[in-house]
Amino acid sequence: MSAESWSDRVFGGLRKTSERLSENLAGIVTKAKLDDAQLDDIEDALILSDLGPRAAARIRERLAGERFERGVDEAAVKEAVAEEIAAILRPVAKPLEVVAFPRPQVVLVIGVNGSGKTTTIAKLAHLFQEQDYSVMLVAGDTFRAAAIGQLGVWADRLGVPIIKGPEGGDPASVVFDGVKAATDKGSDVLIVDTAGRLQNKRELMDELAKIRRVLGRLNVEAPHDVVLVLDATNGQNALQQIEIFKEVAGVTGLIMTKLDGTARGGVLVAAAEQYGLPIHAIGVGEKIDDLRPFDPDLVARVIAGVA
Ligand SMILES: Nc1nc2c(ncn2[C@@H]2O[C@H](COP(=O)(O)OP(=O)(O)OP(=O)(O)O)[C@@H](O)[C@H]2O)c(=O)[nH]1
Numbered sequence: 001m002s003a004e005s006w007s008d009r010v011f012g013g014l015r016k017t018s019e020r021l022s023e024n025l026a027g028i029v030t031k032a033k034l035d036d037a038q039l040d041d042i043e044d045a046l047i048l049s050d051l052g053p054r055a056a057a058r059i060r061e062r063l064a065g066e067r068f069e070r071g072v073d074e075a076a077v078k079e080a081v082a083e084e085i086a087a088i089l090r091p092v093a094k095p096l097e098v099v100a101f102p103r104p105q106v107v108l109v110i111g112v113n114g115s116g117k118t119t120t121i122a123k124l125a126h127l128f129q130e131q132d133y134s135v136m137l138v139a140g141d142t143f144r145a146a147a148i149g150q151l152g153v154w155a156d157r158l159g160v161p162i163i164k165g166p167e168g169g170d171p172a173s174v175v176f177d178g179v180k181a182a183t184d185k186g187s188d189v190l191i192v193d194t195a196g197r198l199q200n201k202r203e204l205m206d207e208l209a210k211i212r213r214v215l216g217r218l219n220v221e222a223p224h225d226v227v228l229v230l231d232a233t234n235g236q237n238a239l240q241q242i243e244i245f246k247e248v249a250g251v252t253g254l255i256m257t258k259l260d261g262t263a264r265g266g267v268l269v270a271a272a273e274q275y276g277l278p279i280h281a282i283g284v285g286e287k288i289d290d291l292r293p294f295d296p297d298l299v300a301r302v303i304a305g306v307a
Pocket of ligand 1 (some may be wrong): 111117147150258285
């Protein structure tokens with residue numbers, strides 16, 4: 001762990017998002033009481049900050065119902081916004097837990113190329129290692145030699161075994177080998193990388209369905225988790241990806257990466273409100289320990305600019 005604390009990194013990572021919201025809210029509250037026009041402006045500001053129409057409407061509702069005992073000013077509004085964002089995030093904040101019996105717990109990781117999938121797998125492996133779980137990786141994206149190579153480099157660095165097939169090989173057969181190897185070795189967690197070819201929905205769907213069939217034959221419970229990795233810099237497109245991957249892959253939870261590179265981190269709130277899928281962790285940097293289970297209250301306060 002680097003010297004900087006995790007909350008400092010979340011704060012630093014979400015700084016742009018927080019500034020965006022502050023800029024959008026600046027100067028809106030000008031009267032002693034919030035009137036409808038001001039509430040409309042606040043709602044617009046929240047939508048402009050990528051929180052999405054549903055979360056924005058919910059926060060508006062909350063503000064309209066607030067009594068603001070100590071007078072209304074920007075700080076009071078931000079405080080109420082933070083509280084409502086926390087109320088949206090709390091129910092979905094769920095770390096990935098290793099509960100599978102028999103072992104291994106099979107975690108299928110999906111997401112479009114470039115979303116940060118490979119790095120996230122490495123960070124997840126590290127997170128599990130820190131909890132004393134044994135981890136094995138499967139390079140299931142057999143379409144790109146680079147993806148296999150990159151995961152291999154991470155596996156070496158972390159000292160975890162990795163099962164690879166030949167480039168162009170059948171992903172389901174590599175996954176099969178992975179589950180067998182992890183079972184034989186008694187590994188606690190098996191993390192499976194998959195191809196992210198969203199351009200060809202049919203092929204992707206067939207491939208994931210085949211992986212599921214093969215997994216199910218070895219262990220009816222597997223995959224235990226289907227984790228979608230999203231790149232926060234994609235803003236509203238990230239929501240579309242949830243929609244599509246839910247349909248093709250039966251997503252069980254989300255990890256949002258690259259929150260440090262964007263002012264669009266509000267999309268985390270939109271995703272939570274719109275889909276209610278568990279959010280397992282957030283990524284705020286490229287280093288191995290830049291991924292942690294997320295603390296909804298901390299994130300809410302940072303986004304709203306009251307931390
Ligand atoms: N700033 C920042 N960069 C990240 C984060 N997560 C991943 N990255 C970077 O994003 C880039 C893409 O990450 P990969 O892990 O290669 O993503 P991928 O989805 O596997 O992409 P392909 O291998 O191209 O399919 C890399 O340069 C990572 O270092 C994050 O939380 N913050």
